[in-house]
Amino acid sequence: MFSDIRKEIRDLKDEEKSGLKFVRFENDKLRADIGHLTQIVEALWELLKEETRLDDGQLSARLKELKERGDPEPDTCRHCERPLPLSGNRCIYCSAEINSIRVF
Numbered sequence: 001m002f003s004d005i006r007k008e009i010r011d012l013k014d015e016e017k018s019g020l021k022f023v024r025f026e027n028d029k030l031r032a033d034i035g036h037l038t039q040i041v042e043a044l045w046e047l048l049k050e051e052t053r054l055d056d057g058q059l060s061a062r063l064k065e066l067k068e069r070g071d072p073e074p075d076t077c078r079h080c081e082r083p084l085p086l087s088g089n090r091c092i093y094c095s096a097e098i099n100s101i102r103v104f
């Protein structure tokens with residue numbers, strides 16, 4: 001299986017390889033961002049537990065409740081109709097300006 005994937009990658013044209021490099025770069029950047037955000041959430045949760053009477057059980061119950069509600073449909077770009085990012089003022093796919101961003 002992996003050898004097939006390697007062969008497919010070897011067969012890619014130079015332009016496709018640079019696209020793949022870009023995707024890998026973006027993927028690595030997103031992973032780093034997620035790791036950083038996870039640390040921030042953990043720090044905030046520790047502070048909340050120290051300053052309030054909240055505990056891990058209450059957090060787990062709230063997470064379960066949110067999951068049961070289901071994910072809301074993402075807002076879509078008026079220009080390309082792809083899902084909009086949660087932050088920023090431009091569509092990440094077509095760069096169209098975004099007039100409003102949903103907070104949650």
Ligand SMILES: [Zn+2]
Nearest residue numbers: 077080091094
């Ligand atoms: Zn767009």
